[in-house]
Each structure stands twice: as structure tokens, then as C-alpha cells.
Amino acid sequence: MQKRDTDYLNKEAAAIRQGIVEAIGVDKKGHLGGSMSSADIVAALYFYKMRHWPQEPENPARDRFIFSKGHSVLAQYAALARCGYFAWESLPTVKQLGSFLQGHPEKDRTPGIEANTGSLGQGLSLGLGMVLGGRLDSLDYKVYVIVGDAELAEGQIWEAATAAAFYKASNLVAIVDHNKLQASGVIKDMYDVGNPAEKFAAFGWRVLEIDGHNMDEILDALDAADEPNEQPLAIVAHTVKGKGVSFAEGVPSFHNGAMDQGQYDSALQEIAERRGE
Amino acid sequence: MTLTQQKACPRETYGRALLAAARQDQRVVALDADLSGSTMSCLVRQEFPERFFEMGIAEQNMVAVGAGLSLTGKIPFVHSFSMFVTGRAFEQVRQSVALPKANVKLVGSSYGFSDFGDGATHQSLEDAAIMRSIPNMTVLIPGDPKEVEAAVALALAIEGPVYIRISRSEMAFLPVSSTADSALAPVVVADGTDVAVVANGIMVERALQAKALLANEGVSLKVINVPSLKPLHGAALLELVQGCRGVVTAEEHTVMGGLGSAVLEVMAAQPLPLEMVGVQDCFGQSAWSHEELLQHYGLTSEAIAEKARLLARR
Known part of the structure; x- marks a missing residue:
């Protein structure tokens, strides 16, 4: 764990947002919206909460982070680059033929990526497997899994939620990026998945609800996962899709949209202001 | 060439081979979806309860949990009937097991018509084709009980995904069997x-x-x-x-x-x-x-x- 310094962490979150924009580039489609909504949580994980060693990405004692909503991996790529897992300059190669940065995370290709995800619904199960493996090895690492709110429509999420409660997987932390939008529109209008907090509670999980862009609330929730308990923890983080880039905030088309040169420049400008540059 | 009259039940042979592997290698763990009495993974449950995971009737989660376990260095043997482990969980096998070359062993029991009474829903006539089509996957179909043992040994020797097809019916011992050392060559x-x-x-x-x-x-x-x-x-x-x-x-x-x-x-x-x-x-x-x-x-x-x-x- 690293020092609790919300100013520093907010700046790292802004750096992650800059990396997301740079990774997408101009006139190319990229998953801007969901990457932006997760950015503050990802910053809190990599720069505050998780024990991890960029020079030893396979250290068995490391905490693990799985982006089950793998399309938002741009936020993770930016965080990994900031941590030194690979060069920041690689970010614009995302999705380029032969790049080690794929459109969805692949463990074999990218240092620091823990699992192959993005076919939605599978990350929580993968995380549970890692927790059970750690238990057999008497390792107390935690596994943090960010799932999307629309992803909660996948039945496998609830298979995993049942199994995690049954196995008392208290080292498993599910973080719901509850940005209220799905690829095709507003969740409430398109396919309402109900109340995530109530659902996880009904499946036997501890549940916290936070503002997923308030760094203090994020840190408090992540710290709460360390309290001795027999239940896995679900953190329902209320977020804004596209957060940090005004023209994309709450706009469904920026789930996987392209920015023109003007939008690209204005996005970087807005983020730079937030970083205090 | 004469066929011996001696026969064995391959799933029992399999269960003993799996148990032997679990005794030999601490990394071996077993998962099952409420069919451990049929697949015979129950033998691991009895001797190593902490290394057996009952995953309930939820094959998709089971396969991905197996992949997660493999990512911590375990060697999970993931069991169900052939149709369910390959069909119900196809996409989990493809995305979470085969694509990252996860060291997961999928064991499909009661293949073909060998679950005769349960009918078409439980009979598995497509599983080998499904598994064969996936990159990084090894597909083993033992011809006799000795090859069941060889398949388990080979699966352990391979660092990556393996599918083993196990019949519910008795099988004769063949006069000549292939071996794990030859990678079960023809x-x-x-x-x-x-x-x-x-x-x-x-x-x-x-x-x-x-x-x-x-x-x-x-x-x-x-x-x-x-x-x-x-x-x-x-x-x-x-x-x-x-x-x-x-x-x-x-x-x-x-x-x-x-x-x-x-x-x-x-x-x-x-x-x-x-x-x-x-x-x-x-x-x-x-x-x-x-x-x-x-x-x-x-x-x-x-x-x-x-x-x-x-x-x-x-």
C-alpha cells in the first residue's frame, strides 16, 4: 500500500485519462466512455491500494486486478505505463497489427495484465479462481475485479457471485463501474439490470456504495475490503461515462467513439488543466 | 492378434489416475459441477477435500474459475459430462482457457452414446469437433483403460489446455496401447x-x-x-x-x-x-x-x- 494522498492520486487519475485519449488518437474508434468512468478507481488501485512490483509482474504475492469489462482496458494500459510496466510511448500502438496492446486485455502479450477478458461476464470467475489458488498457497493477496453495470446482465456474473459467497472469498473485491450507460444507450431504457447493490447483497456479499469519482470515498471503500470478514465485498461505484472529457460525458456514442482533431485537442487540454499543468 | 476379455470402466480408471496425479503433484486440483460421482473426481474430494472444488451446476463459472486457478500455478482438472464442459462452457473454454494457454485440463465424461438412458440432451456427438476447432487445445480420446492413464499423464506433461474424452461404458484392454511418452501417437x-x-x-x-x-x-x-x-x-x-x-x-x-x-x-x-x-x-x-x-x-x-x-x- 502506498501513501494516502488524494491530490497525488487525482493527478494520477488525470494522467490515466490523458493516456486513454492518447491511446485512442484522432479519427480512430476507441472505448473512451467506460475507460474514463473507471479511471479514478484504477488510479486508486495501482497508486494506492495494490501491492505490486512492475519489475516483477509475476511476483506470486502481488495483488491482482482484472478488468472484466475488458473494453475499458485503456485505463489499465495507461496505469501500467505510468507504473513502468512498459513505455508510455507505446500507448498509441493500441490495436495496431502486431502491437502488444490489444483491443481487449491479453495476459500473454502485455506485462501486468492478469487475464484475458472482454468477453463479458468472465472476470469475476477468473478472480475467484485466483483467490482460491492463493488460499491453497497461504498467500493473502487480494483480487480486484471491475465489472460493468451493463455486464451484470451476464448470467455467469451471478454464478461467480454465488460461488464466491459459498467459498467465503473475502479476498475478492468486485467493483461495479455503475456509469448507467450500455453500448446501445441508457441502461434504464435499453435493458435495466436492476439495483446492483441489492443484487450483490442478496447473493451474500458485503456491499458499499460510493461516488466512483470521489477519491476519498474510493480509498475508504478499498480500505474497508481489508477488514476481517468472511464475505466478498462489492463496491458499487456511481460514475459518469466519459468522465473528465466534457463532450463525452454521459454520451452513449462515446462508448466506442472516435474523436476528431478538435475533440482530441480539447480533451487533452481539459485533462491537462485538471492535472494542474 | 487376440482381444483379451479383460475390461475396465474407463471413468474409474480415470478417477484413480487423477487421484494418483493429485498424490504426486500438489498443484493438481479438481473441480466438478455436481457430477463428481459420475466423473469420479470424487476420489480427489475424498482424499484431498481442500483441493476439490464443488462448483455447483454452473459450468461456465467452473471453467473460468479453473482458468483463474491455473493462473496461480495450479493444475485444475475441470469435470462434467462431455456435452456440458465443451458445449455449455464453450466460450469460457475459448476465451479464458485456450486463448491465454491456461494450464487447464477439461475432462468430458460420458461421451458419445455412453449415457444411453438420458437421451440426446446428455449424449455428446459434437464435443471433439468443438474442442478440435480451438487453437492451443490438445484433444485426447483414449482407446482403452491404459490409454486413459496415459492421457492423464500426458495432460500433466503438457503445459497448456487439454481436453480428455472419457466413456461411461466398459472398454477392453487393447493388445497394443499408445503411450504418454509418444504423446499418444498413432x-x-x-x-x-x-x-x-x-x-x-x-x-x-x-x-x-x-x-x-x-x-x-x-x-x-x-x-x-x-x-x-x-x-x-x-x-x-x-x-x-x-x-x-x-x-x-x-x-x-x-x-x-x-x-x-x-x-x-x-x-x-x-x-x-x-x-x-x-x-x-x-x-x-x-x-x-x-x-x-x-x-x-x-x-x-x-x-x-x-x-x-x-x-x-x-
């Missing part, structure tokens, strides 16, 4: 000169019976057992069928995408004609015995002999 079970029968699973025994049927008709069958569907060891197989007038494939599986298709793929440039014995693009149904279904769907020594006669006459 093996000649009975030599012959006219027509090669390339078979896997329970159909190897039937091929030997076909050879006996044809012995006094002057048609000599060479019976080749191919327990590794993928990799097929195609070059070795081509060498073994050289000199024959044709090839008959025999499998307890649909002819679309299974052993027959795989052999055809490697023989495409060969002048040898090929005939297939297998299930003809249809679902199964319930019956009182496995044998009834094998007869009904034409998976018999007579069917192999008939195809071989055709090729011998050409």
Missing part, C-alpha cells in the same frame, strides 16, 4: 495389408472385431488407434496407412469435424480413398443400453467391415 493395434481402419475410443475394439469378420473373406485390415485427435500426428499416420488400398475412419462422434474429418484433412493430397463410420449429422435418443444405440446409429464392427469391403474391391 499406434498399429493389428497389422494388415489391404485396408487401414483408423479409429479412436471404443471404436478401436470394434475395428479389431471387423478385422476378425473379414479374415476369412481374404480382406486384411490394418487397425490403427489414434488416441490424440489433436495434434493428430498426421505425418506418422500417413506413413502407417501407406501401402493400403483405402482408409476407413471410425469414431463415436458426428462425422462432421471429428476423426474422419481430421484424417481427411491430412490425406487430402493422397490418392487413397476414405470412408467414414460415425454418426450422420443427427442427435441421439434414449435407449436401454449403449449397445442398442451403437447398433441403431451404425457404429458397429459390421459397418466398419462393410466400408472396408467396398474399399478392398475398388
Whole structure:
């Protein structure tokens, strides 16, 4: 764990947002919206909460982070680059033929990526497997899994939620990026998945609800996962899709949209202001 | 060449082999979806309860949890009936196991018609084709109980995804079995000169019976057992069928995408004609015995002999 310094962490979150924009580039489609909504949580994980060693990405004692909503991996790529897992300059190669940065995370290709995800619904199960493996090895690492709110429509999420409660997987932390939008529109209008907090509670999980862009609330929730308990923890983080880039905030088309040169420049400008540059 | 009368139940052989592997290697863990009494993973549950994970009737989660366990260095053996572990959880196998080359062993029990009473829902005639189509996947279909043990040993030796197909019915011990050391390469079970029968699973025994049927008709069958569907060891197989007038494939599986298709793929440039014995693009149904279904769907020594006669006459 690293020092609790919300100013520093907010700046790292802004750096992650800059990396997301740079990774997408101009006139190319990229998953801007969901990457932006997760950015503050990802910053809190990599720069505050998780024990991890960029020079030893396979250290068995490391905490693990799985982006089950793998399309938002741009936020993770930016965080990994900031941590030194690979060069920041690689970010614009995302999705380029032969790049080690794929459109969805692949463990074999990218240092620091823990699992192959993005076919939605599978990350929580993968995380549970890692927790059970750690238990057999008497390792107390935690596994943090960010799932999307629309992803909660996948039945496998609830298979995993049942199994995690049954196995008392208290080292498993599910973080719901509850940005209220799905690829095709507003969740409430398109396919309402109900109340995530109530659902996880009904499946036997501890549940916290936070503002997923308030760094203090994020840190408090992540710290709460360390309290001795027999239940896995679900953190329902209320977020804004596209957060940090005004023209994309709450706009469904920026789930996987392209920015023109003007939008690209204005996005970087807005983020730079937030970083205090 | 004579078939011994000695038989064994392959899933029991499998369960003992898995238990032996668990005793030998602490990394071995077993997962099951409420069928551990059928798949025989229950033997691990009894001796190593902390290394057995009952995952409930939730195969998709089970396969992905297995992948997660493998990412911590464990060697998970993930069990269900063939249809469910390959079909219900296909996409989890593809994304979470095969794509990252996760060291997960998928064990599909009660393949083909061997779960005769339960009918088409539980019978598995497509699983080998499904698994064969996925990159990074090894597909093993043992021809006798010794090869069941060899398949478990080979699966442990391979660092990556493996699918093992296990029958519910008794299997005879073959006079010659392939070995883990050879990576379950094709093996000649009975030599012959006219027509090669390339078979896997329970159909190897039937091929030997076909050879006996044809012995006094002057048609000599060479019976080749191919327990590794993928990799097929195609070059070795081509060498073994050289000199024959044709090839008959025999499998307890649909002819679309299974052993027959795989052999055809490697023989495409060969002048040898090929005939297939297998299930003809249809679902199964319930019956009182496995044998009834094998007869009904034409998976018999007579069917192999008939195809071989055709090729011998050409």
C-alpha cells in the first residue's frame, strides 16, 4: 500500500485519462466512455491500494486486478505505463497489427495484465479462481475485479457471485463501474439490470456504495475490503461515462467513439488543466 | 492378434489416475459441477477435500474459475459430462482457457452414446469437433483403460489446455496401447495389408472385431488407434496407412469435424480413398443400453467391415 494522498492520486487519475485519449488518437474508434468512468478507481488501485512490483509482474504475492469489462482496458494500459510496466510511448500502438496492446486485455502479450477478458461476464470467475489458488498457497493477496453495470446482465456474473459467497472469498473485491450507460444507450431504457447493490447483497456479499469519482470515498471503500470478514465485498461505484472529457460525458456514442482533431485537442487540454499543468 | 476379455470402466480408471496425479503433484486440483460421482473426481474430494472444488451446476463459472486457478500455478482438472464442459462452457473454454494457454485440463465424461438412458440432451456427438476447432487445445480420446492413464499423464506433461474424452461404458484392454511418452501417437493395434481402419475410443475394439469378420473373406485390415485427435500426428499416420488400398475412419462422434474429418484433412493430397463410420449429422435418443444405440446409429464392427469391403474391391 502506498501513501494516502488524494491530490497525488487525482493527478494520477488525470494522467490515466490523458493516456486513454492518447491511446485512442484522432479519427480512430476507441472505448473512451467506460475507460474514463473507471479511471479514478484504477488510479486508486495501482497508486494506492495494490501491492505490486512492475519489475516483477509475476511476483506470486502481488495483488491482482482484472478488468472484466475488458473494453475499458485503456485505463489499465495507461496505469501500467505510468507504473513502468512498459513505455508510455507505446500507448498509441493500441490495436495496431502486431502491437502488444490489444483491443481487449491479453495476459500473454502485455506485462501486468492478469487475464484475458472482454468477453463479458468472465472476470469475476477468473478472480475467484485466483483467490482460491492463493488460499491453497497461504498467500493473502487480494483480487480486484471491475465489472460493468451493463455486464451484470451476464448470467455467469451471478454464478461467480454465488460461488464466491459459498467459498467465503473475502479476498475478492468486485467493483461495479455503475456509469448507467450500455453500448446501445441508457441502461434504464435499453435493458435495466436492476439495483446492483441489492443484487450483490442478496447473493451474500458485503456491499458499499460510493461516488466512483470521489477519491476519498474510493480509498475508504478499498480500505474497508481489508477488514476481517468472511464475505466478498462489492463496491458499487456511481460514475459518469466519459468522465473528465466534457463532450463525452454521459454520451452513449462515446462508448466506442472516435474523436476528431478538435475533440482530441480539447480533451487533452481539459485533462491537462485538471492535472494542474 | 487376440482381444483379451479383460475390461475396465474407463471413468474409474480415470478417477484413480487423477487421484494418483493429485498424490504426486500438489498443484493438481479438481473441480466438478455436481457430477463428481459420475466423473469420479470424487476420489480427489475424498482424499484431498481442500483441493476439490464443488462448483455447483454452473459450468461456465467452473471453467473460468479453473482458468483463474491455473493462473496461480495450479493444475485444475475441470469435470462434467462431455456435452456440458465443451458445449455449455464453450466460450469460457475459448476465451479464458485456450486463448491465454491456461494450464487447464477439461475432462468430458460420458461421451458419445455412453449415457444411453438420458437421451440426446446428455449424449455428446459434437464435443471433439468443438474442442478440435480451438487453437492451443490438445484433444485426447483414449482407446482403452491404459490409454486413459496415459492421457492423464500426458495432460500433466503438457503445459497448456487439454481436453480428455472419457466413456461411461466398459472398454477392453487393447493388445497394443499408445503411450504418454509418444504423446499418444498413432499406434498399429493389428497389422494388415489391404485396408487401414483408423479409429479412436471404443471404436478401436470394434475395428479389431471387423478385422476378425473379414479374415476369412481374404480382406486384411490394418487397425490403427489414434488416441490424440489433436495434434493428430498426421505425418506418422500417413506413413502407417501407406501401402493400403483405402482408409476407413471410425469414431463415436458426428462425422462432421471429428476423426474422419481430421484424417481427411491430412490425406487430402493422397490418392487413397476414405470412408467414414460415425454418426450422420443427427442427435441421439434414449435407449436401454449403449449397445442398442451403437447398433441403431451404425457404429458397429459390421459397418466398419462393410466400408472396408467396398474399399478392398475398388
